[in-house]
Amino acid sequence: DAMVIQNPRYQVTQFGKPVTLSCSQTLNHNVMYWYQQKSSQAPKLLFHYYDKDFNNEADTPDNFQSRRPNTSFCFLDIRSPGLGDAAMYLCATSRRPGQGYQETQYFGPGTRLLVL
Amino acid sequence: GDSVTQMEGPVTLSEEAFLTINCTYTATGYPSLFWYVQYPGEGLQLLLKATKADDKGSNKGFEATYRKETTSFHLEKGSVQVSDSAVYFCALSFREYGNKLVFGAGTILRVKS
Numbered sequence: 001d002a003m004v005i006q007n008p009r010y011q012v013t014q015f016g017k018p019v020t021l022s023c024s025q026t027l028n029h030n031v032m033y034w035y036q037q038k039s040s041q042a043p044k045l046l047f048h049y050y051d052k053d054f055n056n057e058a059d060t061p062d063n064f065q066s067r068r069p070n071t072s073f074c075f076l077d078i079r080s081p082g083l084g085d086a087a088m089y090l091c092a093t094s095r096r097p098g099q100g101y102q103e104t105q106y107f108g109p110g111t112r113l114l115v116l
Numbered sequence: 117g118d119s120v121t122q123m124e125g126p127v128t129l130s131e132e133a134f135l136t137i138n139c140t141y142t143a144t145g146y147p148s149l150f151w152y153v154q155y156p157g158e159g160l161q162l163l164l165k166a167t168k169a170d171d172k173g174s175n176k177g178f179e180a181t182y183r184k185e186t187t188s189f190h191l192e193k194g195s196v197q198v199s200d201s202a203v204y205f206c207a208l209s210f211r212e213y214g215n216k217l218v219f220g221a222g223t224i225l226r227v228k229s
Contacts, residue, residue, distance in 0.1 A: 006159075031215065042205060042219035043160070090159055094215055103215055107152075107159040 003027070004108035006091050012114045013081050021076040021111045023091030030096040032074040033105065034066060037088040049074060050096065078113075086115045118143040122206050122220035129227050135193040137223045139180075139206035142187065147208035149173075149182055149189040150217070154203045163191075163204070198227045 005024045013019040023032065030051050035043035047056045049068045063085070065077040078085055088110045094103040123138040141147065148167045152160040164173030169184035178193045189206060206220040 004159075033216075040222075042221050043217075044219075045216055048216065092160075104150075104162055104165065105215070105217060107161070109159040 004091055004093055004106055006089075006108035006111050008111060009109060010112050010114070012116060013078075014116050015083065016080045019078050019081055019113065021078075021089050021113070023074045023076070023108055024072050025091075025093045025106075025108075026072070027093055027106060028071060029093035029106075030071075031094045031103075032068060033092040033094075034074070034076050035090040035092065037090055037110070039087075043090055046076070081113070081115045083115050086113055088112050118147070118208060118210075118218050120206050120208055120218055120220035122204075122223050124221075124223070126224035126226050129196055129225070131198055131227055131229050132195045133227075135191070135196045135200075135225070137191040137204055137206075137225070139189045139191065139220060140187050141189065141206075141208050143208060143210075145210065146184065147210050149180070150207045150209070151178070151180055151189070151191050152205045152207060152219075154205065154222070156202070160205065196225070196227045198229050201225055201227045 007022050033048040034046045037043040045057050046060045047066055063079050067075045090110045091108045092105040094105045119142045121140050150165045151163040153163045154160050164175045166173040166182035169182050172181045180189050180191045203222045203224050205222045207217045209215050209217045
């Protein structure tokens with residue numbers, strides 16, 4: 001089945017130690033998104049890629065970076081994780097919105113990050 | 117800016133009860149509207165959507181109608197099951213703004229047998 005895969009499902013890192021979360025998709029979608037979801041809160045968009053075009057949200061901290069080496073993969077890099085970065089990180093994909101229709105976003109299962 | 121407001125939870129119902137979760141939005145223009153569901157420990161799944169006024173989205177017994185005049189998209193189900201226990205998120209997006217989703221705070225639903 002076509003899907004969005006996130007690895008690992010749980011990630012533990014130390015304060016200040018760089019960490020990378022990965023997302024892959026078999027849907028061949030143009031657009032990939034990264035969301036941060038803190039406990040009991042709504043997901044918040046960090047950034048997204050339109051093909052290779054990177055789009056950062058204005059309030060995303062510089063500590064968060066992303067890479068998309070090809071259509072199928074997208075990575076979230078946290079350069080120096082702080083305690084406040086502990087959260088669920090959700091990857092989503094969609095086709096590029098076309099004229100007259102809205103594209104649905106498909107979410108992966110998420111990676112729960114714990115910072116010690 | 118654009119925003120979504122949902123009724124606060126948790127909502128606790130007995131099995132087979134009627135469900136309504138209120139959702140209203142504030143936006144410039146006419147967004148597409150969505151309901152996503154999140155089961156414990158999992159990612160979000162699209163439950164239903166509507167892309168223009170008076171559209172009704174439906175799936176798995178859930179329904180919601182896009183009401184432009186009241187800027188609302190309330191979620192309803194006639195008879196809930198224990199398996200419907202989850203967090204429900206209302207969201208909007210604009211195709212012109214990269215299809216980005218703006219979520220409400222989420223409403224926890226607990227269904228007792």
